[in-house]
Amino acid sequence: MKIFPAELVKAIDQYTIANEPIASIDLMERASMAVTSKVMELYPESNQEFSIFAGSGNNGGDGLAIARMLSQQGYRTQIYFIQTTPSTTSDTAINLGRIVPSENLTIETLKPEAVIPYVTPETVIIDTLFGSGVNRPLDAFNKHMVEYINDSGCTIISVDLPSGLMAEDNSTNDPDAIIRADYTITLELPKLALLLPENEQYVGELSIVPIGLHPKALEGFPSNMHFITNEMASKMLYKRRKFAHKGTFGHCYLIAGSQKMLGAAILSSKACMKTGAGLLTTHIPAGLQTALNIAVPEVMIDQDSNTECFTQYSSITNYDAIGVGPGLGTNTTTIATLAQLLTDARRMPMVIDADGLNILAYNKELLKTLPKFAILTPHPKEFERLAGSWNNDIEKIERLYQFAKEHSAYIVLKGAHTIVASPDGRLWFASVGNPGMATAGSGDVLTGIILSLLGQGYSPEEASILGVHLHGLAGDIAAKEESQEALIASSIVDSIGRAFKFLWEIRNL
Numbered sequence: 001m002k003i004f005p006a007e008l009v010k011a012i013d014q015y016t017i018a019n020e021p022i023a024s025i026d027l028m029e030r031a032s033m034a035v036t037s038k039v040m041e042l043y044p045e046s047n048q049e050f051s052i053f054a055g056s057g058n059n060g061g062d063g064l065a066i067a068r069m070l071s072q073q074g075y076r077t078q079i080y081f082i083q084t085t086p087s088t089t090s091d092t093a094i095n096l097g098r099i100v101p102s103e104n105l106t107i108e109t110l111k112p113e114a115v116i117p118y119v120t121p122e123t124v125i126i127d128t129l130f131g132s133g134v135n136r137p138l139d140a141f142n143k144h145m146v147e148y149i150n151d152s153g154c155t156i157i158s159v160d161l162p163s164g165l166m167a168e169d170n171s172t173n174d175p176d177a178i179i180r181a182d183y184t185i186t187l188e189l190p191k192l193a194l195l196l197p198e199n200e201q202y203v204g205e206l207s208i209v210p211i212g213l214h215p216k217a218l219e220g221f222p223s224n225m226h227f228i229t230n231e232m233a234s235k236m237l238y239k240r241r242k243f244a245h246k247g248t249f250g251h252c253y254l255i256a257g258s259q260k261m262l263g264a265a266i267l268s269s270k271a272c273m274k275t276g277a278g279l280l281t282t283h284i285p286a287g288l289q290t291a292l293n294i295a296v297p298e299v300m301i302d303q304d305s306n307t308e309c310f311t312q313y314s315s316i317t318n319y320d321a322i323g324v325g326p327g328l329g330t331n332t333t334t335i336a337t338l339a340q341l342l343t344d345a346r347r348m349p350m351v352i353d354a355d356g357l358n359i360l361a362y363n364k365e366l367l368k369t370l371p372k373f374a375i376l377t378p379h380p381k382e383f384e385r386l387a388g389s390w391n392n393d394i395e396k397i398e399r400l401y402q403f404a405k406e407h408s409a410y411i412v413l414k415g416a417h418t419i420v421a422s423p424d425g426r427l428w429f430a431s432v433g434n435p436g437m438a439t440a441g442s443g444d445v446l447t448g449i450i451l452s453l454l455g456q457g458y459s460p461e462e463a464s465i466l467g468v469h470l471h472g473l474a475g476d477i478a479a480k481e482e483s484q485e486a487l488i489a490s491s492i493v494d495s496i497g498r499a500f501k502f503l504w505e506i507r508n509l
């Protein structure tokens with residue numbers, strides 16, 4: 001699924017109207033129906049009361065239609081229609097005309113000088129003041145309205161975007177003039193701002209509802225940003241051939257763990273095997289082989305001559321892919337050995353994580369020797385050490401584009417909505433995953449998954465995207481079963497199988 005800027009979303013709406021064809025008021029009705037269904041899913045009890053704050057743009061038009069629909073479903077609904085600009089859009093005017101006040105549905109028009117009425121905290125507020133049409137910070141009256149809603153103590157559901165949030169860059173926005181929603185229900189397409197960590201406080205829980213925009217426009221309009229969906233990930237899966245043998249699925253080489261951090265090697269190894277690698281050899285310091293073998297009997301072991309850390313490796317010619325970094329430490333000899341490995345493995349698929357990245361960050365000349373299309377999997381702090389700091393998430397994305405291009409590498413920037421950046425300037429945002437996955441060892445599991453895919457012949461692009469998606473799906477499955485709190489890295493590994501099954505079911509639909 002592509003992520004489009006607000007102007008293109010508007011153009012896609014227009015294309016749909018012209019080519020489906022459908023009257024714009026009917027598209028608004030369809031969008032409002034989709035949002036209403038989602039609201040009813042969140043609040044199935046019809047004794048829930050709603051207050052809808054509607055602006056005079058088309059987002060407000062959605063709000064008026066949603067109010068009508070909720071009241072028809074038996075919910076008591078109060079509309080506050082805000083008239084700050086003299087021009088109400090034509091579809092919003094039509095929806096205003098469709099409001100027939102009743103016991104369940106009341107409407108009050110608020111003008112700039114109006115006193116904002118009191119809303120009890122039990123009421124759920126549906127925020128349709130502004131949608132994608134905002135291109136500057138809200139004016140004083142609307143800011144006042146936003147502050148009132150934010151301070152109301154009510155649960156807030158924003159439609160399309162939290163009002164006041166601009167669809168892309170908010171670096172010049174006024175943080176107090178943006179709704180802080182508990183839920184954002186966005187129409188058909190995720191907007192960039194909804195996926196950025198700095199806007200988490202405004203967006204709350206994000207859901208995307210299809211409104212039937214024209215498939216030709218969705219396919220044909222260009223964008224270099226994508227949202228990774230189940231369908232997209234499932235299409236990437238390679239079928240395992242009947243006459244395959246373990247050699248068919250690659251021989252992976254994982255260099256991980258040190259005396260103090262063997263767990264990282266164990267978690268990465270397990271994840272690598274669970275993701276389908278044919279063979280895995282894990283390189284660890286001398287003396288740790290029994291512990292690793294008990295934890296992961298499937299793995300073959302390559303021991304270092306040193307008992308503390310990574311100081312040498314055997315020939316790499318037999319391997320199909322290399323993963324390096326989890327729990328490695330940053331010992332001086334380890335740095336020199338990694339430098340040698342980068343030169344030796346010039347043409348090999350490689351994923352680098354954790355201390356591997358720290359070594360690169362503190363020895364930047366090594367970045368010049370990265371194998372082409374190496375995958376780097378930093379969390380934001382590690383990426384900052386590698387690429388420098390940023391002032392906001394839009395700048396961070398710029399940094400990602402530049403860094404991936406400059407080093408011909410795929411960057412997997414971990415976080416909520418992990419971002420994969422390709423060297424040719426494309427980005428993919430993760431759609432799955434949960435805060436329970438912010439736990440020790442979670443990144444080691446991702447490295448193992450990506451290594452496994454590389455070893456099986458997936459391209460670096462496929463391995464990054466599919467790896468991120470499998471990891472997030474497995475985390476979501478684990479969180480559903482055990483809660484986000486109880487989720488540990490091993491729970492993610494244990495759920496990789498179900499993540500695969502889920503994707504295969506979608507593929508075979």
Ligand SMILES: NC(=O)C1=CN([C@@H]2O[C@H](COP(=O)(O)OP(=O)(O)OC[C@H]3O[C@@H](n4cnc5c(N)ncnc54)[C@H](O)[C@@H]3O)[C@@H](O)[C@H]2O)[C@@H](O)CC1
Pocket residue numbers: 010013014024027028031055056057058059060061062085089129130131132133134135136137138139142159160161187
């Ligand atoms: N046919 C369509 O285009 C559809 C649009 N839909 C809805 O329409 C929305 C977009 O509608 P609009 O383009 O009318 O935009 P908005 O509803 O966001 O409203 C924009 C209005 O606010 C004014 N405005 C912008 N920034 C302001 C500021 N800082 N302070 C005060 N006023 C400001 C603008 O001049 C404009 O009058 C979407 O978010 C979505 O909810 C849906 O109904 C689906 C179909």
Ligand SMILES: [K+]
Pocket residue numbers: 059127128129130131158159160161162163
């Ligand atoms: K809104």
